[in-house]
Amino acid sequence: MAPLIEARDLTKKYGAHVALDRANLSVEAGRIVGLIGPNGAGKTTALRAILGLTSYEGELKVLGREPFRERTALMQDACFIADVAVLPSWLRVDQAIDFVAAVHPRFRRDRATGFLAKTQIKGGRRMRELSKGMKTQVHLALTMAIDAKLFVLDEPTLGLDILARRAFYDALVNDYMDETRTILITTHQVEEVENLLTDLIFIDRGRIVLDTSLEEVATRFVTVAVASDRIEAGRAEKPFYERSILGKSELYFENPDREKLAVFGELHTPTVADLFVAKLSGGAA
Amino acid sequence: MNNQIWLIRREFWENRAIWSIPAIIGVLLIIAGLFSRVNLPTLSSANDTHDFAAIFLVAIGMFFYLVMSVYATWYLLDCLHADRKDRSILFWKSLPLSDTETVLSKLIVAIVVIPAVYFVAADVTALIVAFVVSIRLRSLIGDALWHPDVWLQIQVLWVYVIVTTAIWYLPIAGWLMLVSAWAKRAVILWATLPPLVLCIIERYFGSHVLWNVLRERLFGLPAASLRASGPHSWNVSGTGDDSTLHLPSSVWHFINAGEFFTNPQTLIGAAVGVLLIIGAIQLRMRRSEI
Numbered sequence: 001m002a003p004l005i006e007a008r009d010l011t012k013k014y015g016a017h018v019a020l021d022r023a024n025l026s027v028e029a030g031r032i033v034g035l036i037g038p039n040g041a042g043k044t045t046a047l048r049a050i051l052g053l054t055s056y057e058g059e060l061k062v063l064g065r066e067p068f069r070e071r072t073a074l075m076q077d078a079c080f081i082a083d084v085a086v087l088p089s090w091l092r093v094d095q096a097i098d099f100v101a102a103v104h105p106r107f108r109r110d111r112a113t114g115f116l117a118k119t120q121i122k123g124g125r126r127m128r129e130l131s132k133g134m135k136t137q138v139h140l141a142l143t144m145a146i147d148a149k150l151f152v153l154d155e156p157t158l159g160l161d162i163l164a165r166r167a168f169y170d171a172l173v174n175d176y177m178d179e180t181r182t183i184l185i186t187t188h189q190v191e192e193v194e195n196l197l198t199d200l201i202f203i204d205r206g207r208i209v210l211d212t213s214l215e216e217v218a219t220r221f222v223t224v225a226v227a228s229d230r231i232e233a234g235r236a237e238k239p240f241y242e243r244s245i246l247g248k249s250e251l252y253f254e255n256p257d258r259e260k261l262a263v264f265g266e267l268h269t270p271t272v273a274d275l276f277v278a279k280l281s282g283g284a285a
Numbered sequence: 286m287n288n289q290i291w292l293i294r295r296e297f298w299e300n301r302a303i304w305s306i307p308a309i310i311g312v313l314l315i316i317a318g319l320f321s322r323v324n325l326p327t328l329s330s331a332n333d334t335h336d337f338a339a340i341f342l343v344a345i346g347m348f349f350y351l352v353m354s355v356y357a358t359w360y361l362l363d364c365l366h367a368d369r370k371d372r373s374i375l376f377w378k379s380l381p382l383s384d385t386e387t388v389l390s391k392l393i394v395a396i397v398v399i400p401a402v403y404f405v406a407a408d409v410t411a412l413i414v415a416f417v418v419s420i421r422l423r424s425l426i427g428d429a430l431w432h433p434d435v436w437l438q439i440q441v442l443w444v445y446v447i448v449t450t451a452i453w454y455l456p457i458a459g460w461l462m463l464v465s466a467w468a469k470r471a472v473i474l475w476a477t478l479p480p481l482v483l484c485i486i487e488r489y490f491g492s493h494v495l496w497n498v499l500r501e502r503l504f505g506l507p508a509a510s511l512r513a514s515g516p517h518s519w520n521v522s523g524t525g526d527d528s529t530l531h532l533p534s535s536v537w538h539f540i541n542a543g544e545f546f547t548n549p550q551t552l553i554g555a556a557v558g559v560l561l562i563i564g565a566i567q568l569r570m571r572r573s574e575i
Contacts, residue, residue, distance in 0.1 A: 048573075051378075051379075053573050054571065073381070080379050089371065090299050091299075091373075099294075102291045103287075103288050103380055143379070
């Protein structure tokens with residue numbers, strides 16, 4: 001089966017600034033992919049290109065379509081939340097449901113109202129009267145009621161408190177995700193999405209530095225804590241990143257010889273957050 | 286079609302001023318009709334009352350038309366800017382609606398829906414004020430306001446004015462939408478300053494071409510669409526109570542449709558308007574955020 005999203009040499013320049021620099025990535029159906037990168041790395045630009053909100057150079061196919069030329073058709077099968085605070089302040093909850101129901105052929109009204117019935121939100125309220133957390137629930141209700149193949153989330157929980165963030169992800173995983181859907185998500189809060197993701201894409205300065213599944217991370221990356229007296233021997237195995245904590249050095253290896261490393265101590269699979277730091281700092285060194 | 290209807294309904298949700306401003310003006314005029322001192326000229330002949338009815342209806346219509354022009358200008362400047370300012374464009378763009386549909390819905394609201402709302406408001410207001418004044422004065426003057434033939438003629442004139450306004454001001458509407466889709470802030474300044482600066486530069490070189498084109502476009506509609514004996518040149522002779530008003534007997538004397546629709550100024554202006562609107566659609570596709 002062809003990948004849901006496929007980008008080859010995806011490039012986007014804003015004047016002299018290169019936001020995306022020949023990025024290559026592919027996303028398969030049924031995955032939950034985290035697009036992770038520091039501020040200004042090109043995450044949002046990549047999503048905007050995928051959603052047809054911006055023009056670009058290079059090749060990009062999303063659900064078999066060219067996003068910028070075919071945004072309208074693409075939005076029948078893909079939906080997105082780019083920051084939850086964007087529902088207009090004058091819009092009433094019931095108007096929002098009526099509108100999306102009227103213009104979106106795949107919107108299932110009963111699902112949206114069912115989801116909202118579980119909350120305190122009344123149909124007659126305007127967005128400006130709702131808290132940020134409630135607005136998130138409305139937006140999520142509207143979006144999750146769409147039978148879309150691809151759901152893109154750009155920093156969906158930015159500015160939400162911990163309760164609202166947790167509720168957001170619970171709803172996403174429990175009420176929405178199944179094997180027919182694909183989710184692409186960008187966030188700063190790596191820890192929060194770590195146990196939800198099946199795939200990782202790291203992006204730095206417009207380039208893709210890592211594109212892998214989480215199962216592959218476990219076989220491909222290893223970290224081991226090495227005592228300071230054996231640090232030179234450890235370094236001889238060519239770690240790609242090194243970090244000292246509490247008198248020990250944590251060394252990060254890619255595709256290592258595990259037997260050789262075992263002599264230094266217990267081998268661990270790095271967390272996504274640690275791998276992110278290691279990969280990006282290591283790449284910069 | 287279905288999408289257009291919902292997009293236009295959406296504009297009503299967002300811009301309640303589309304109907305609230307004409308409603309308020311109508312109510313104020315009716316209140317004025319109820320409580321103000323009504324002092325009207327003595328009308329001796331049936332012809333006089335006929336003319337008076339026409340002037341009364343046209344005056345109310347003109348007042349609504351002026352307010353409508355100001356509001357429609359503001360609406361066009363705001364319509365592709367507001368949702369970029371509050372970032373809600375990201376929500377609208379997540380729906381399967383094309384940028385062409387969206388921009389056209391806003392254009393239709395500005396040049397068809399808003400004028401139609403004001404047209405209905407002016408009509409309703411005129412009828413209620415005429416009714417109120419008739420009852421208050423219980424006289425020929427009151428009766429003078431009831432002239433179904435005049436009323437029907439004014440309806441025709443109104444529709445004609447709406448159509449010609451929409452076509453004549455299409456380049457202005459297109460320019461305002463282009464600015465609305467492009468500017469990050471200060472839409473009013475971006476809409477007015479560049480043409481003004483260009484005119485000043487032009488004047489420096491001793492030319493008035495651009496200045497004349499703009500002036501002609503902004504103020505030339507009555508001359509282009511109505512005959513010389515149009516409402517702007519009503520001939521009032523005599524003074525005080527002897528005033529008599531001379532009007533052509535039918536509205537058809539005013540309407541100069543044949544000349545308007547074949548006038549190169551009309552056609553070139555409309556073509557420029559279409560190009561500017563295409564430009565606004567292109568910008569709408571590319572500039573989603575401020």
